[in-house]
Each structure stands twice: as C-alpha cells, then as structure tokens.
Amino acid sequence: MYELKDEYLVGIESIDNEHRVLFEIADEIYQLCINEFVPDKYDNIAALIQRLKDYTEMHFDHEEAYMESIQYKRMFTQKVQHDNFKRKLEAMDLEVIDDNQDQAIQDLLKFVTDWLVEHILETDKRITE
Ligand SMILES: [Fe+2]
Ligand SMILES: [Fe+2]
Structure with a gap:
C-alpha cells in the first residue's frame, strides 16, 4: 500500500x-x-513510534552530513523541518494514544505519510536539483 514511488x-x-x-x-x-x-x-x-524515532534520527543525520559535504545552500530549511518532525514524534503521549488506539494509529499514519511525501x-x- 505505502511504498517509495519513482517520483519520490x-x-x-x-x-x-x-x-x-x-x-x-x-x-x-x-x-x-x-x-x-x-x-x-x-x-x-509504541514499538512503531520508537522505530520511527530511531530510523528518522539516523536518516536525518546521514542526510545532513551529505548536505554538509556538498555545502548545500538550503541546509537550514532542511534542519528546521527535520527538527520539527522529531519534536512532533517526541511529543506523542503514549497514555493518550492508549485511550484511543484506533484514532491514534490513523492520526500517526496520516502524519507520517503526509510529512514524508511532502518533505x-x-x-x-x-x-x-
Ligand atoms: Fe530524507
Ligand atoms: Fe530531509
């Protein structure tokens, strides 16, 4: 259902x-x-949120290191977006999620896929480019 398409x-x-x-x-x-x-x-x-945190942390580090190596001009915009994403994951309240699991998974799915595609x-x- 969700996969990396060629256009990405x-x-x-x-x-x-x-x-x-x-x-x-x-x-x-x-x-x-x-x-x-x-x-x-x-x-x-909880496990998926943790996986996302760990993997995005690693990915953003790699991407930022690459941008630094080519002295990329729009690095600051990238960092701001990466940090916002990390902060939103960090702010997720597992107790609230437990109280309304179905809604929480739907919200998480929408948040992650929208952000990934747009970013x-x-x-x-x-x-x-
Ligand atoms: Fe990326
Ligand atoms: Fe990025």
Whole structure:
C-alpha cells in the first residue's frame, strides 16, 4: 500500500534506500491500522513510534552530513523541518494514544505519510536539483 514511488526518488542511492525503509515503516503502521485481529495494539503502536524515532534520527543525520559535504545552500530549511518532525514524534503521549488506539494509529499514519511525501517531494528532491 505505502511504498517509495519513482517520483519520490532523489537520485542519491543511500538516501533513496533510507526513504524506502521509511515508507516500509509507514506501511507497517497502515497494516496495523487495518488489522482487526489484534485487540490491543498499544505495544505495536509504541514499538512503531520508537522505530520511527530511531530510523528518522539516523536518516536525518546521514542526510545532513551529505548536505554538509556538498555545502548545500538550503541546509537550514532542511534542519528546521527535520527538527520539527522529531519534536512532533517526541511529543506523542503514549497514555493518550492508549485511550484511543484506533484514532491514534490513523492520526500517526496520516502524519507520517503526509510529512514524508511532502518533505521528500518539496525539500529532499531539491538537494540534487
Ligand atoms: Fe530524507
Ligand atoms: Fe530531509
């Protein structure tokens, strides 16, 4: 359902591969969202949020190191967007999520996929322009 489409390719293999993994994590969130056989999804949600935190942290570090290596001019915009995303993940309240799991997974899925698509298309793709 959710996967890295050709139009999202930045043209730097290592970055594209990491973006592919981010879409795989988004797809896992989607699969959890539609799974009717898990009555309590709390542990899965918490684990997916942690995975997202860890993976984005690593990916943003790689991307920023690459931009630094080419002395990329729009680095500041990138950093601001990366930091905003990290802050939003950090601010997620697992207690609130537990009280309304279905809504929380839907919100998480929308937040992650909207951000990924917009950030890759509008910001990451400009790195190689
Ligand atoms: Fe990226
Ligand atoms: Fe980025």
